[in-house]
Amino acid sequence: MDVGRTALTFLGGAGTVTGSAFLVEHDGRRLLVDCGLYQGERQWRRLNWEPFAVPPASIDAVVVTHAHLDHCGYLPVLVRDGFAGPIWGTRWSNELAAIVLRDSGHLNERDAQYARASGYSRHDPPLPLYTVEQADEAVSHFRAVSYEDEITVADELGFTLWPAGHVLGSASVLVRAGGARVLFSGDLGRPSHPVLPPRASPPDAETVVVESTYGDRRHDVGTPAHYRMAAAIRRTVGRGGSVLVAAFAIDRTVLVLEALSALMRGGDIPEVPVIVDSPMALAALEVYRDAATQGQLRPGIGPELVDLPTLRLAPMPAESMALNRPDSPCIVLSASGMASGGRIVHHLRSWLPDRDNCIVLTGFQAPGTRGRDLVDGAREVKLLGRYVPVRAEIVHDEEFSVHADAGELVEWLGQLQRPPAAVYVVHGEPRAALALADRVRASVGCAVSVPERGERVLVDDAQALHPRSGSAP
Numbered sequence: 001m002d003v004g005r006t007a008l009t010f011l012g013g014a015g016t017v018t019g020s021a022f023l024v025e026h027d028g029r030r031l032l033v034d035c036g037l038y039q040g041e042r043q044w045r046r047l048n049w050e051p052f053a054v055p056p057a058s059i060d061a062v063v064v065t066h067a068h069l070d071h072c073g074y075l076p077v078l079v080r081d082g083f084a085g086p087i088w089g090t091r092w093s094n095e096l097a098a099i100v101l102r103d104s105g106h107l108n109e110r111d112a113q114y115a116r117a118s119g120y121s122r123h124d125p126p127l128p129l130y131t132v133e134q135a136d137e138a139v140s141h142f143r144a145v146s147y148e149d150e151i152t153v154a155d156e157l158g159f160t161l162w163p164a165g166h167v168l169g170s171a172s173v174l175v176r177a178g179g180a181r182v183l184f185s186g187d188l189g190r191p192s193h194p195v196l197p198p199r200a201s202p203p204d205a206e207t208v209v210v211e212s213t214y215g216d217r218r219h220d221v222g223t224p225a226h227y228r229m230a231a232a233i234r235r236t237v238g239r240g241g242s243v244l245v246a247a248f249a250i251d252r253t254v255l256v257l258e259a260l261s262a263l264m265r266g267g268d269i270p271e272v273p274v275i276v277d278s279p280m281a282l283a284a285l286e287v288y289r290d291a292a293t294q295g296q297l298r299p300g301i302g303p304e305l306v307d308l309p310t311l312r313l314a315p316m317p318a319e320s321m322a323l324n325r326p327d328s329p330c331i332v333l334s335a336s337g338m339a340s341g342g343r344i345v346h347h348l349r350s351w352l353p354d355r356d357n358c359i360v361l362t363g364f365q366a367p368g369t370r371g372r373d374l375v376d377g378a379r380e381v382k383l384l385g386r387y388v389p390v391r392a393e394i395v396h397d398e399e400f401s402v403h404a405d406a407g408e409l410v411e412w413l414g415q416l417q418r419p420p421a422a423v424y425v426v427h428g429e430p431r432a433a434l435a436l437a438d439r440v441r442a443s444v445g446c447a448v449s450v451p452e453r454g455e456r457v458l459v460d461d462a463q464a465l466h467p468r469s470g471s472a473p
Contacts, residue, residue: 006177006459008207011053012036013427014453016044017213017366018070020427022184023054024459026177029154030054032062033173033184035087037073037104039340041368048074048129053454057082061153063161064089065186066170067096067250073104075138076130083141088151090161091144092169092296095287096250098139103249103280105135107341114384147171147200165189165199166402167251168291174203179461181205183420187213187427188404188412194255195288195297195305201415207459208420210413212428213364214405215436225399226259232358232395233269237329241356241392244347246371247400248337249281252362254288254305255400256333261306270329277314277323277343278335324350337362338371345370349383357392363401367429406436410443421460422447 006026012034013020019038024031038044056078064072064087075087075097089097108128115126145151145161152158156178161171166189173184183205191198202208229245236243247253253276263269276282289303314320320343323332334344339361348370351357365371370381375396380387404412413423423446425437433450441448451457 006180006182006461007456008182008209008424008459009053009456010424010426010451010453012038012047012453014451014455015430016040017364017428017432018044019047019074020065020071021074022209022426023059024157024175024177024182026157026180027155029157030059031153031157031159031175032059033175034065034071034186035062035074035078036070039070039338039369040366040372044368048077052078052081055082057084059083059085060157061085062087063159063173064093064097065164065173065184066167067093067100068167068187068248069100069104071187072097072100076101076105076134079138079141080130080134085141086143087138087141088143088145088159090147090169090171092287092291093171094142094144094169096167096169096284098142099280099283099287100250101135101138102132105130105132111341160203162203163197163200165191165193165196168196168288168296172200172202174205177459180207180459182207182209182459185210185412187211188409189402190219190404190408191411193298193402194258195251195301197298199412202412204417206421206461207424208413208416208422209424209426210409210436210440211403212409212425212433212436213403214401215409215425215428215432217405217432218407219401219405220399226263226397228395229259229360229397230263230268232360232393233263233331236356236358236393237270237272239356240329241354241358242326242329242351243331243358243360244344244351245331245333245360245362246337246339246344247278247281247333247335247362249278249284249335251284251402252337252400253278253281253333253335254285255402256362257306257308257311259400260331261308264308264310271310273310273312273330274308275312275314275323275330275332277320277332277347279315280342281333281335282313282315320346323347338365338369339374340369340371345383348381349388352381352388352390352392355391355393358395359392360395360397362397364398364403365396406439409436410439413440413444419444419446422449424457425450
């Protein structure tokens with residue numbers, strides 16, 4: 001790369017809604033924004049096992065937008081393979097990411113061990129992508145930064161974080177590289193989050209990289225809150241069955257508990273036991289409680305988070321195993337949110353064949369995940385090496401999504417003080433990304449691209465774009 005030039009390479013999160021990773025290079029220095037794990041369809045998951053696109057040791061620093069696995073889950077591999085620099089994020093994002101990475105390492109180890117014992121893997125021996133020990137090593141590189149604090153990575157290369165309102169600690173990232181400014185949205189929350197303060201207006205930048213998870217759809221408004229889930233719970237309990245809610249451990253479990261609390265108080269669902277069966281979710285709840293004591297959540301939300309008298313916790317494996325066959329109607333919250341791993345896989349194997357039960361999927365379900373298969377009407381799903389019939393009722397409650405929809409993404413871009421010169425649409429299924437790109441062209445009036453994985457572009461600086469006025473204020 002020419003001295004003084006800034007380049008942006010889309011290493012992940014392009015052509016798919018997972019595996020986010022974006023490399024900014026300036027004067028031979030490198031900053032990686034996000035380092036996510038590929039999930040969902042096999043064609044993407046296989047990329048987790050390929051060598052990273054650039055030598056990890058050549059990267060000066062990493063900044064993570066938030067703690068979801070598709071934005072931070074590859075960090076242990078990056079560190080294992082030679083990255084030695086700092087990994088920056090907000091305090092709350094770092095605390096949650098540490099939980100996520102250690103749990104991911106544990107699941108990788110456990111799944112490899114189970115595959116070895118059961119003989120269903122094509123690999124001999126099946127190995128984990130990374131271990132708990134390697135996750136711990138990645139966590140040792142974490143460094144905390146507050147919103148709006150300027151961090152210098154190298155001469156003329158640095159960044160600042162801004163509240164994104166997606167999950168606790170989530171951020172958009174403004175990268176400064178010489179005279180260039182590149183704004184990465186990260187995953188953007190909706191203007192109103194049930195638990196978190198609202199997202200911030202974006203800082204000005206000539207180049208914007210925006211997510212498009214919900215780039216081709218609009219959130220349902222004007223209907224009673226979570227009416228689909230409430231009606232399903234009433235039906236299921238009425239026929240003597242139980243409800244299994246697939247909920248992400250980070251943020252989503254808190255939102256589901258808050259919704260169940262409101263529905264139970266209002267008499268919309270019966271008072272049955274509500275059981276949280278996810279060690280990662282229980283650990284994340286403690287982080288949210290700590291954040292509440294320090295005023296990091298919406299006003300009025302205290303450390304108890306929810307008012308749910310029937311709430312029970314299932315931290316131990318034996319307690320989780322007992323939930324495979326509940327002896328009376330109950331509501332069980334378990335991870336992962338797309339039914340791709342964790343304790344919920346064992347529950348599904350027992351619950352799915354029973355017509356009395358109900359499985360509730362909350363929010364976006366990525367292609368290639370069991371959650372997406374169930375939403376799309378699969379009659380059988382493969383669990384732990386065996387196919388299981390799907391007879392239980394399947395309900396999809398998308399109200400739990402805290403991703404901004406198409407209109408809200410365009411609204412966020414419209415809050416820039418002046419239009420950017422270029423917008424790159426990433427982190428979405430192809431149809432969603434293309435749909436959002438069309439909306440941005442029509443409303444913002446700048447160059448818009450949906451980049452391919454591995455595509456590299458040059459980034460212009462503010463002085464070149466605005467020679468008379470210089471950089472924007």
